[in-house]
Amino acid sequence: MFLEVKELSVSYGAVDALENVSLHINEGEIVALLGANGAGKSSMLDAISRIVPAKSGRIIFNGADITKEKPENVVRKGIAHCPEGRKIFFDLTVLENLQLGAYTVKDPDAVLVNLEKIFTYFPVLKDRRKQKGGTLSGGEQQMLAVGRSLMSSPKLLLLDEPSLGLAPKLIDQIFEIIRKINFLEKVTVFLIEQNANEALLHADRAYVLENGRISIISDNAEELLKNPHIIRAYLGG
Amino acid sequence: MDNFIFFLTSGLCIGAVYALIALGYTLVYGIIKLINFAHGEFYMVGAYAGFGIYLVLPSGTPAIFAIPLIIISSGIAGIIIAVLTEQIAYKPIRKSGRLAALLTAIGVSFLLQNLASFINKANPLQYSSDKVGSIGEICQRSVSIGGGGIKIIQFVYIPVTLALTLILWYIVMKTNFGRAMRAVSQDPDAAALMGINIDSVIRKTFLLGGLMAGIAGALIGFHSVIEPMMGFMPGLKAFIAAVVGGIGSIPGAVLGGLIIGIVENMVLFCNVPSGYKDVAAFVVLILVLLVRPQGILGRNTREKV
Numbered sequence A: 001m002f003l004e005v006k007e008l009s010v011s012y013g014a015v016d017a018l019e020n021v022s023l024h025i026n027e028g029e030i031v032a033l034l035g036a037n038g039a040g041k042s043s044m045l046d047a048i049s050r051i052v053p054a055k056s057g058r059i060i061f062n063g064a065d066i067t068k069e070k071p072e073n074v075v076r077k078g079i080a081h082c083p084e085g086r087k088i089f090f091d092l093t094v095l096e097n098l099q100l101g102a103y104t105v106k107d108p109d110a111v112l113v114n115l116e117k118i119f120t121y122f123p124v125l126k127d128r129r130k131q132k133g134g135t136l137s138g139g140e141q142q143m144l145a146v147g148r149s150l151m152s153s154p155k156l157l158l159l160d161e162p163s164l165g166l167a168p169k170l171i172d173q174i175f176e177i178i179r180k181i182n183f184l185e186k187v188t189v190f191l192i193e194q195n196a197n198e199a200l201l202h203a204d205r206a207y208v209l210e211n212g213r214i215s216i217i218s219d220n221a222e223e224l225l226k227n228p229h230i231i232r233a234y235l236g237g
Numbered sequence B: 001m002d003n004f005i006f007f008l009t010s011g012l013c014i015g016a017v018y019a020l021i022a023l024g025y026t027l028v029y030g031i032i033k034l035i036n037f038a039h040g041e042f043y044m045v046g047a048y049a050g051f052g053i054y055l056v057l058p059s060g061t062p063a064i065f066a067i068p069l070i071i072i073s074s075g076i077a078g079i080i081i082a083v084l085t086e087q088i089a090y091k092p093i094r095k096s097g098r099l100a101a102l103l104t105a106i107g108v109s110f111l112l113q114n115l116a117s118f119i120n121k122a123n124p125l126q127y128s129s130d131k132v133g134s135i136g137e138i139c140q141r142s143v144s145i146g147g148g149g150i151k152i153i154q155f156v157y158i159p160v161t162l163a164l165t166l167i168l169w170y171i172v173m174k175t176n177f178g179r180a181m182r183a184v185s186q187d188p189d190a191a192a193l194m195g196i197n198i199d200s201v202i203r204k205t206f207l208l209g210g211l212m213a214g215i216a217g218a219l220i221g222f223h224s225v226i227e228p229m230m231g232f233m234p235g236l237k238a239f240i241a242a243v244v245g246g247i248g249s250i251p252g253a254v255l256g257g258l259i260i261g262i263v264e265n266m267v268l269f270c271n272v273p274s275g276y277k278d279v280a281a282f283v284v285l286i287l288v289l290l291v292r293p294q295g296i297l298g299r300n301t302r303e304k305v
């Protein structure tokens, strides 16, 4: 198994965000994690990238236990996390933001290759490369955030609500690119979405989180689109 | 009124030293939003360390070797004390809020002052100028400029500050480490996701600040009294300089330092009793804060709550 989360619990003081959650991701997949606001989705990704500590449980990536790793080592091992709310460095240029994404890449030629690749996926970033990150539109910022997380040549990409606040046309575009990255660059994708419809359309498998626990596991994401519970809870049916 | 040029030159020289110290305040504030009140003590430690090296140097060492050696040693001492302070005092309480950090900084400041008094038994030190050709004597020599005497060692201040500022500017704006510094300054969580080791960036930021404060200590130590409290006033003025220039801004720190240096010399030029000289910095501070609360080159930052 590529990524395995075993009985993971995360809490913030008295608030339990995740309780004994287990899930796995196979190499090459796109896996969606759905759930309402506050279900614990972001906590899951934050725990994997080690910016919040696990209270108990284990996280195993590529055979190595990363439960106690430092965040920078998780990046080095090949996990990139594109966080909720984009977290662009506003005062740095688009180019500098992208270069920071490749902070763990020591070979300058490899950084240039990655940069060119990102510019072919997101041509708008090339045009805007000298502009401050904070001056980009919301959609452009999202592209920058995704592009930045790809700069480290990750094996696993964690995406926290990439469609948040984007117009439908842009959402389609972002998901198209995510699929391309998954297919062409062989990047495994773990995707959090509130936009269940879109996520299930593109994912191979899906998990649903409810109040910090897994409530549904589906090996066929598209089938979930017909699940009455999902329709009621997440598709506005 | 004919000695305007003298006071201007004098102000620029001392302003360059304030700038050197102010850069450390601004760097550290930029990265962890801490007013490092112990920063003036890094300067004091630098001055002592330089003097210590001077004492162990063979007596015949030519000044042309001794002076750079002392400056470098002071810089290294500044680095050591700054990094130790960060590791021992600030790092453990980094998540405890700004007030705790501020109080700790004041505590460290007192601690270092008292440690220096303990070791030095509060006897002020000075480079001896008895022998012609000795460091002390050379540094006390002065040349007449615009109606007053400027010590030749003071002419070293501006080039040293200029060189260090340019190097610093290059590091911050053009290197991977500098980008990481700016990233940590804006959003430490996002910086961690980039694979940046935050602890290491903070440590290196203190290192840079300590280096410059230590060097400033050496420069002033060459011709004035070295004593445990010597860091207080220059530290305070440099802090004011950093705020006046816009805290967090590198050009701001340099500009602020030069302004404070020049203004306090202009006070003397205008025949105000020299006892009021130290008040000048505060007046500048108040005036600037009234007109531009973020400082001259500071940006109107959207503070995160």
Ligand SMILES: Nc1ncnc2c1ncn2[C@@H]1O[C@H](COP(=O)(O)OP(=O)(O)OP(=O)(O)O)[C@@H](O)[C@H]1O
Pocket (backbone or CB within 6 Å): A012, A015, A016, A017, A035, A036, A037, A038, A039, A040, A041, A042, A043, A044, A084, A194
């Ligand atoms: N830093 C924090 N301190 C305290 N509680 C937190 C913190 N972060 C998250 N929580 C709580 O943990 C729970 C899970 O939060 P999380 O951000 O993981 O949810 P989410 O599924 O990502 O929600 P959303 O869809 O709104 O982003 C929530 O109840 C939240 O209030």
Ligand SMILES: [Mg+2]
Pocket (backbone or CB within 6 Å): A041, A042, A043, A084
């Ligand atoms: Mg979330």
